[in-house]
Amino acid sequence: MEKKIVIVGAVAAGPKAACRLKRLQPDWDITLVDQDSLISYGGCGIPYYVSGDVSDESELRATSFHVVRDEKFFQEAKGIKVQTRTRAISIDRQRKVVQVERLESGQEEELPYDKLILATGAKPFALPIPGVELDGVFTIANLHKAIEIRKRIAQGKVSNAVVIGGGAIGIEMAEALKDLWGVETSLVELEPQLLPCIVDWPFAAMLKNHLQENGVQVFTGESATEILANAEGKVCGVKTGMRTLEADLVIVAVGVRPRSELAREAGLSVAPWGGIRVNQRLQTSDPDIYAAGDCVASTSVVTGRETYAPLGSLANREGRALADNLAGIPTRFKGVCGSFIMKAFERCIATTGISYEAALAEGYDADYALTSPPDRAHFFPNQSVVILQLVFDRRTRRVLGVQGFGMMNDSLSARIDTAAGLIAAGATIEDFSDVEMAYAPPFSSAIDSINAVAYVAENLCDGRMRQLDLDRFLAWMEDMSSQPDWLALDIRHPLEAEPYVERYGREKWLAVQYEQMRERYQEIPEGKTCIILCNAGTRSYEVQVFLDHLGKSDSMVLGGGLNVVSRLEPDWYIK
Numbered sequence: 056m057e058k059k060i061v062i063v064g065a066v067a068a069g070p071k072a073a074c075r076l077k078r079l080q081p082d083w084d085i086t087l088v089d090q091d092s093l094i095s096y097g098g099c100g101i102p103y104y105v106s107g108d109v110s111d112e113s114e115l116r117a118t119s120f121h122v123v124r125d126e127k128f129f130q131e132a133k134g135i136k137v138q139t140r141t142r143a144i145s146i147d148r149q150r151k152v153v154q155v156e157r158l159e160s161g162q163e164e165e166l167p168y169d170k171l172i173l174a175t176g177a178k179p180f181a182l183p184i185p186g187v188e189l190d191g192v193f194t195i196a197n198l199h200k201a202i203e204i205r206k207r208i209a210q211g212k213v214s215n216a217v218v219i220g221g222g223a224i225g226i227e228m229a230e231a232l233k234d235l236w237g238v239e240t241s242l243v244e245l246e247p248q249l250l251p252c253i254v255d256w257p258f259a260a261m262l263k264n265h266l267q268e269n270g271v272q273v274f275t276g277e278s279a280t281e282i283l284a285n286a287e288g289k290v291c292g293v294k295t296g297m298r299t300l301e302a303d304l305v306i307v308a309v310g311v312r313p314r315s316e317l318a319r320e321a322g323l324s325v326a327p328w329g330g331i332r333v334n335q336r337l338q339t340s341d342p343d344i345y346a347a348g349d350c351v352a353s354t355s356v357v358t359g360r361e362t363y364a365p366l367g368s369l370a371n372r373e374g375r376a377l378a379d380n381l382a383g384i385p386t387r388f389k390g391v392c393g394s395f396i397m398k399a400f401e402r403c404i405a406t407t408g409i410s411y412e413a414a415l416a417e418g419y420d421a422d423y424a425l426t427s428p429p430d431r432a433h434f435f436p437n438q439s440v441v442i443l444q445l446v447f448d449r450r451t452r453r454v455l456g457v458q459g460f461g462m463m464n465d466s467l468s469a470r471i472d473t474a475a476g477l478i479a480a481g482a483t484i485e486d487f488s489d490v491e492m493a494y495a496p497p498f499s500s501a502i503d504s505i506n507a508v509a510y511v512a513e514n515l516c517d518g519r520m521r522q523l524d525l526d527r528f529l530a531w532m533e534d535m536s537s538q539p540d541w542l543a544l545d546i547r548h549p550l551e552a553e554p555y556v557e558r559y560g561r562e563k564w565l566a567v568q569y570e571q572m573r574e575r576y577q578e579i580p581e582g583k584t585c586i587i588l589c590n591a592g593t594r595s596y597e598v599q600v601f602l603d604h605l606g607k608s609d610s611m612v613l614g615g616g617l618n619v620v621s622r623l624e625p626d627w628y629i630k
């Protein structure tokens with residue numbers, strides 16, 4: 056029997072649901088409604104359009120066979136009706152009609168439905184400071200804003216830019232401005248680290264260091280308090296608690312919130328923070344209304360709790376699962392891992408599951424293994440180090456999250472995607488040790504980095520390895536008198552270790568090369584706690600086992616070794 060389907064929102068989740076549904080139920084009458092004139096675009100491509108990597112905005116709206124996805128395309132190619140510049144203003148659930156307003160004419164109309172889909176997405180969080188309404192201040196709310204930003208830059212109107220917000224969108228926009236256009240760009244983040252609540256601080260700190268190396272000034276732990284105007288009323292700067300930054304363009308990217316007013320006003324169940332509540336079939340509290348994408352509250356497959364994951368990948372998968380359910384194919388969307396990846400200049404940062412900090416906050420008996428293996432066979436040309444961390448629960452040995460920082464290539468994404476699949480299935484450390492990865496030297500190592508980080512986690516969990524947290528090590532390096540009994544045991548090549556011995560003296564920094572440990576271990580003084588240091592942490596573990604065997608069981612390994620420290624570049628680090 057033919058059904059009338061109305062879908063509100065036509066960017067990612069809406070069109071995905073519409074197209075899948077039309078394929079499954081060709082006779083159904085499907086109408087997509089959107090208040091915007093530009094629809095079905097790859098919002099994730101916006102930073103690459105602004106940078107110029109993507110030459111024209113229409114590429115973000117085109118299919119892989121180069122046809123622009125506009126109203127005509129949906130009608131002719133897909134048999135789906137599209138009404139743009141049409142805003143849904145209310146839902147009458149009793150009568151099953153959506154009240155819409157035609158934005159060009161102001162006319163109101165009713166659209167009857169058998170099933171309604173809400174794919175209303177998210178809206179940028181409004182920063183409550185003076186000056187946000189000034190000419191030259193933008194949020195990345197839609198493609199129009201991106202077009203306007205790029206136009207201004209291309210016209211040579213932008214020399215200095217300030218990005219407020221150190222989340223993924225802010226960082227990607229900062230790179231876009233600096234990298235290809237050479238705009239002097241500063242980024243201000245209120246929290247003490249970039250990507251707050253997404254990655255742990257060492258990963259955020261590595262990213263910050265890399266942005267700064269590439270000329271983006273990054274100010275973390277600093278709040279933007281006012282956006283300043285010049286005499287013509289145009290933006291000219293941003294004031295923070297600590298400085299004033301010049302700007303002829305300001306991008307405000309301080310997070311997004313679910314756009315759920317329509318749902319809330321219709322009496323649907325909505326989380327206090329705004330996410331529309333849906334069951335695993337993407338059905339809201341009204342069985343005739345479904346929802347998907349950035350407007351919904353998701354469930355974390357790690358914690359089982361409600362979470363917010365506004366991601367294009369999820370919007371598309373949810374849209375498809377929703378359509379299946381409507382068409383009579385029972386499909387469960389079980390929840391989200393929160394898999395995330397982004398490029399920043401020549402680096403890549405990625406995560407899946409939850410961070411160590413989040414795991415502690417959730418009450419897990421959390422610990423982590425931190426490693427820095429090569430991203431392909433160590434003898435292969437152009438191999439590079441990838442920093443990989445696995446977060447686990449000591450009590451159940453379940454893996455809770457994996458995060459990484461490496462070169463801008465496919466190495467990290469392959470590991471994160473593997474981890475996401477395992478974590479969603481509730482995998483333990485041993486499952487990660489066992490997972491079979493494809494190997495050839497140009498792609499990976501014979502002992503894959505995802506297996507290797509799990510081996511370290513096993514050793515930690517079983518007490519075969521004792522590690523020193525990175526933050527405790529860095530604190531000691533700032534003030535060695537805080538732990539007078541600690542001694543750095545540097546087992547690297549003398550060329551790497553000796554400059555430190557010269558600086559700190561043998562009482563604080565002892566250099567005994569790994570290969571000579573078995574003949575020189577007696578040089579290690581009694582009564583000292585050795586922090587064993589090498590580049591990756593692997594040799595350090597071996598030396599720890601050797602010292603334990605000799606009854607010297609008071610040593611600690613710096614997980615991930617100096618490879619991690621070198622990416623943070625603290626003041627004391629000798630390049």
Ligand SMILES: Cc1cc2nc3c(=O)[nH]c(=O)nc-3n(C[C@H](O)[C@H](O)[C@H](O)COP(=O)(O)OP(=O)(O)OC[C@H]3O[C@@H](n4cnc5c(N)ncnc54)[C@H](O)[C@@H]3O)c2cc1C
Pocket residue numbers: 063064065066067068069088089090091097098099100101102141142143144174175176177195224314317347348349350365366367368369370
């Ligand atoms: C700069 C940027 C970079 C991103 N990068 C990535 C990335 O790399 N990876 C990733 O996974 N995700 C990324 N995202 C997120 C991704 O774009 C979103 O998750 C995705 O667009 C969500 O799709 P959606 O259909 O749920 O909602 P939206 O894209 O927000 O679309 C919702 C649509 O509904 C319309 N609408 C809302 N209310 C009404 C109403 N009452 N009546 C009519 N129309 C209405 C809106 O105008 C909008 O057009 C990025 C986002 C941005 C902005």
